[in-house]
Amino acid sequence: MRVWCGLHKTFARFEQGFYRRGVAVQFTILGSGSAGNCAYLETNETRLLIDAGFSPRQIRMRLARIGRAPETLHGILITHEHTDHIAGLAGLAGKLGLPVYCNRATAEEILRVCESSLDFRLFVTGSAFEIGDVVVESFAVPHDAQDPVGFVLRTASGSVAFATDLGHFTRLVGERVRKARVLVLETNHDVRMLQECPHRPWSLKQRILSRHGHLSNDAAADGLEQVLTEELQHLYLAHLSRDCNRPELALSVIRGRIDQLGARHIEVTVTRQDEPSPTLVL
Ligand SMILES: [Zn+2]
Ligand SMILES: [Zn+2]
Numbered sequence: 001m002r003v004w005c006g007l008h009k010t011f012a013r014f015e016q017g018f019y020r021r022g023v024a025v026q027f028t029i030l031g032s033g034s035a036g037n038c039a040y041l042e043t044n045e046t047r048l049l050i051d052a053g054f055s056p057r058q059i060r061m062r063l064a065r066i067g068r069a070p071e072t073l074h075g076i077l078i079t080h081e082h083t084d085h086i087a088g089l090a091g092l093a094g095k096l097g098l099p100v101y102c103n104r105a106t107a108e109e110i111l112r113v114c115e116s117s118l119d120f121r122l123f124v125t126g127s128a129f130e131i132g133d134v135v136v137e138s139f140a141v142p143h144d145a146q147d148p149v150g151f152v153l154r155t156a157s158g159s160v161a162f163a164t165d166l167g168h169f170t171r172l173v174g175e176r177v178r179k180a181r182v183l184v185l186e187t188n189h190d191v192r193m194l195q196e197c198p199h200r201p202w203s204l205k206q207r208i209l210s211r212h213g214h215l216s217n218d219a220a221a222d223g224l225e226q227v228l229t230e231e232l233q234h235l236y237l238a239h240l241s242r243d244c245n246r247p248e249l250a251l252s253v254i255r256g257r258i259d260q261l262g263a264r265h266i267e268v269t270v271t272r273q274d275e276p277s278p279t280l281v282l
Contacts, residue, residue, distance in 0.1 A: 025157040025282040027182060030054070030062040032238040033273030036084050037164065039184065040068065043155050046132030049076040050151065050162060053084045056091035062276050070096055075121070075131055078102035079141075080148035080165060081109040090114040101129075101136070105147035125149050139176040141166040144212040152176055157282035158231070160184070164239045167212040169223030178227040181282065184271075185224060187237040187250040188214035194244040214239065217250045221257040228263050234280055237270045247272075 030038040036053040040063065047068070052059060060070055076093055078100060079085055093100050094116045102110070107120045123129050125147055128137040135154040140147070143165045150173060153160045158181030163173055166186060177183055194205055194216075208214050215223065224235070235258075237250045247270040258266055271277050 025155045026066075026279050027160055027282065028066055028279040029184065029236055029238065029269075029271045029277040030059065031273055031276060032164070032184075032236075032240070032271035034084060034188070034239065034241045035273055036087060037239060038062070038088075039162075040066070041134070041153055041155075041160060042068070043133050043157075046134045047073050048131060048134065048153075049073060050153075051079055051085040052076050052089040052092055053087050056088045056095070059088050059092060065276060066279055070098070073098055075099040075101055077136065077151060078106055078110070079150065079162065080143060080145035081106050081113065082145055082165070085165075086110060086114075090116040090118065093118050101131070103138070103147045103149065106145070106149075109146045137176065139172055141173060142168055142170060142212050143214075144207065144210070150176065152180060155282070158182070158233075160282075163223070164215075166215055167210055169215065169219060169226065174223065174226045179229055179231045180227075181231055182234040182236070182280065183224075183227070183232055184236040184238045185220050186215040186239040187217045187220045187245065187254065188239050189216050189241045189244040190246070190249055190253075191216045191218065193246075193249075194241070197244050199243050208241075208244075214241075217245065217253040220250075221253050224254065225257060225261060228258075228261055228266075230265075232263075232266055235266050235268045236277065237268065240271070240273070242273065 026042040028040045037051045038053050039050040041048045099121045100118045101121045103125050104122050125140050137152040138149040141150045151162045160182040161177035161180035162184045163177050164186040251270050
C-alpha cells in the first residue's frame with residue numbers, strides 16, 4: 001500500500017476562483033443508522049460514496065433511485081472499519097476496481113476482515129487531498145476503531161462535513177466542521193432509552209456511552225452549539241440507534257437547541273436507515 005496524496009492543483013484552482021459558486025453539487029444520504037451508513041456526493045467532476053455500509057445490491061438499488069450507478073463512481077471514502085460502514089465495500093469496490101480512500105490502520109483492518117484485494121489510496125489522518133474537483137480533509141474522531149476519521153468535503157458550492165461515530169465532540173472536531181455548509185451529525189441515542197433498553201447487554205451500553213462510543217442527542221446538541229455559524233444551512237441527524245432513539249426525539253432535542261440559539265435558518269433532516277434522504281442540491 002502506498003500513501004497517496006494530491007492537493008495543490010485543486011487548492012490553487014479554488015484560490016484563483018476557477019470554480020464558480022453556484023455550480024451544482026448534489027448530496028444524498030443513501031441511508032444512515034446503526035445498521036448501515038452510506039452517502040453520495042456528486043460535483044461537476046467527481047462522484048463519491050462516503051462509507052459503504054450496505055450490501056452491494058442495496059447500494060446499487062439506492063443509487064438507482066437517484067438515477068446513478070456504482071460503475072460511474074470515482075472512489076469510496078471510508079471513515080472506519082466497523083461493519084455498518086464497510087459491509088458492501090469488498091463486493092462493490094473489489095468487483096468494480098473502485099479506489100478506496102482510507103488511512104493505513106483502517107486499510108489493514110479491512111484487509112484482515114475482507115480478505116479481498118482492493119485499490120487502496122492511503123491518506124494520513126489529518127491530511128487533505130483532492131479527488132477531481134473535491135478537496136477532502138480528514139480529521140481524527142474519538143471512537144473505538146483502529147484510526148477513525150471524520151471528513152470535510154470542500155466543493156465549489158461549499159463544504160459537506162461528517163461527524164458520526166464519535167464518543168464525544170472534541171475541540172478538533174469542532175474546529176474542522178465549523179463553517180461547513182452541510183453537517184452530518186451523529187444523534188445516536190437518548191441516554192435514558194439506552195440505559196433502560198432491554199436488548200443491550202451492560203457491556204455494550206458502557207461501550208456506547210463511553211468517550212469512544214457514540215454521541216447522544218444531548219451531546220450532539222452541545223456539539224452543534226459550538227459550531228453554529230451563518231454558513232451552516234443544512235443539518236442531517238445521522239446514525240440513529242433503532243432501539244435506543246426515535247427520530248422525533250432526536251429532532252426535538254436538536255430543534256429545541258437551535259430555537260434557543262435563534263438559528264432558524266438551518267434546515268434539519270433526520271436520516272433514515274431504510275431509505276435515502278431527499279437529494280440536496282447545493
Ligand atoms: Zn463505528
Ligand atoms: Zn457506525
